[in-house]
Amino acid sequence: MKNCLFCKIGAGEIPSNKLYEDDTLLAFYDIDPQAPVHFLVIPKQHIGSAAALTEQDAALVGHVFAVIAELCRKLGVEEGGYRIVTNIGADGGQSVPHLHFHVLAGRSLAWPPG
Numbered sequence: 001m002k003n004c005l006f007c008k009i010g011a012g013e014i015p016s017n018k019l020y021e022d023d024t025l026l027a028f029y030d031i032d033p034q035a036p037v038h039f040l041v042i043p044k045q046h047i048g049s050a051a052a053l054t055e056q057d058a059a060l061v062g063h064v065f066a067v068i069a070e071l072c073r074k075l076g077v078e079e080g081g082y083r084i085v086t087n088i089g090a091d092g093g094q095s096v097p098h099l100h101f102h103v104l105a106g107r108s109l110a111w112p113p114g
């Protein structure tokens with residue numbers, strides 16, 4: 001999608017600190033980390049948020065979670081634990097309107113969120 005920041009990052013038009021990439025998705029470190037480990041996973045195709053997902057996206061979403069689990073194993077945060085978050089819309093705190101999953105790790109995270 002034109003003028004979408006994460007479409008441009010997914011296409012390599014805007015640089016990112018990449019952790020993982022394949023045909024369908026990209027994982028890269030968040031520019032404003034909220035934990036010692038904070039990366040984002042995005043589909044390369046434009047999906048506005050998790051609210052736009054359908055049954056057709058089942059394989060993509062499964063792939064996202066499998067890649068996150070593998071990356072967290074590689075980063076050594078599996079044992080300590082981590083959090084996967086996807087914000088939706090204004091009240092959900094979404095600032096970039098392209099589906100992304102935050103992965104936060106490396107410290108004890110509070111619950112409930114603010």
Ligand code: AMP
Binds near residue numbers: 040093095096
């Ligand atoms: P959200 O507020 O849930 O939409 O999350 C958007 C996230 O994208 C925030 O955590 C930002 O810090 C992060 N972000 C924005 N621009 C960039 C960028 N160019 N590279 C990496 N992360 C970014």
Ligand code: ZN
Binds near residue numbers: 006008047097098
């Ligand atoms: Zn996009």
